[in-house]
Amino acid sequence: EVQLVESGGGLIQPGGSLRLSCAASGFAFGSYNMNWVRQAPGQGLEWVSYIESGGGTIYYADSVKGRFTISRDNAGNSLYLQMNSLKAGDTGVYYCTTSGSKYFDSWGQGTLVTVSS
Amino acid sequence: DIQMTQSPSSLSASVGDRVTITCRASQNINRYLNWYQQKPGKAPKVLIYAASSLQSGVPSRFSGSGSGTAFTLIISSLQPEDVATYHCQQSDSMPWTFGQGTKVEIK
Numbered sequence: 001e002v003q004l005v006e007s008g009g010g011l012i013q014p015g016g017s018l019r020l021s022c023a024a025s026g027f028a029f030g031s032y033n034m035n036w037v038r039q040a041p042g043q044g045l046e047w048v049s050y051i052e053s054g055g056g057t058i059y060y061a062d063s064v065k066g067r068f069t070i071s072r073d074n075a076g077n078s079l080y081l082q083m084n085s086l087k088a089g090d091t092g093v094y095y096c097t098t099s100g101s102k103y104f105d106s107w108g109q110g111t112l113v114t115v116s117s
Numbered sequence: 118d119i120q121m122t123q124s125p126s127s128l129s130a131s132v133g134d135r136v137t138i139t140c141r142a143s144q145n146i147n148r149y150l151n152w153y154q155q156k157p158g159k160a161p162k163v164l165i166y167a168a169s170s171l172q173s174g175v176p177s178r179f180s181g182s183g184s185g186t187a188f189t190l191i192i193s194s195l196q197p198e199d200v201a202t203y204h205c206q207q208s209d210s211m212p213w214t215f216g217q218g219t220k221v222e223i224k
Binding site for chain 1: 118149151153155160161162163166167172204206208211212213214215216217218
């Protein structure tokens with residue numbers, strides 16, 4: 001059974017940094033492209049970042065480019081999102097997802113990030 | 118970026134009703150359109166991918182159609198467990214983008 005478990009969320013002041021983690025199990029993590037997708041409170045879904053299975057291709061949404069960094073450890077079955085210069089608009093639930101075939105086929109339960117003073 | 122527009126933003130229907138949700142793309146996305154169901158307080162799950170392919174385990178009352186810029190999600194007979202928000206998403210080109218969501222309630 002595919003399991004994705006996010007961690008690392010919390011309350012952080014504007015301008016601060018957080019590192020989200022996603023622990024993967026139940027599938028061949030190193031063979032899957034991965035993403036972060038977020039959802040602001042009461043709002044729709046927003047794709048944030050993508051990393052190819054081998055880590056060679058990475059994309060970011062314009063809203064986070066230059067502030068967020070996605071990475072992965074295939075030996076440790078983990079995905080990461082380093083978030084710097086956080087803004088109030090970054091508040092929301094962050095989901096780790098797989099995208100084996102150009103859609104988000106598995107999702108974690110999410111981790112809440114709150115950016116507030 | 119490709120803009121995705123869903124309609125309606127919310128709807129209320131009776132159990133057993135046929136429900137139709139539409140999603141329009143601001144440019145041609147071929148058939149790279151996916152539908153997700155999100156129940157309150159839960160993570161989304163994929164229902165339909167590539168416009169009309171039913172994800173394994175999803176009830177057959179859900180179906181999708183369309184290509185190019187216009188797409189439709191149909192629930193053929195609404196059930197109480199279908200109360201949720203439904204999101205469309207294009208995966209034709211980066212950045213992948215979502216519609217704003219359609220909230221479905223039981224009348």
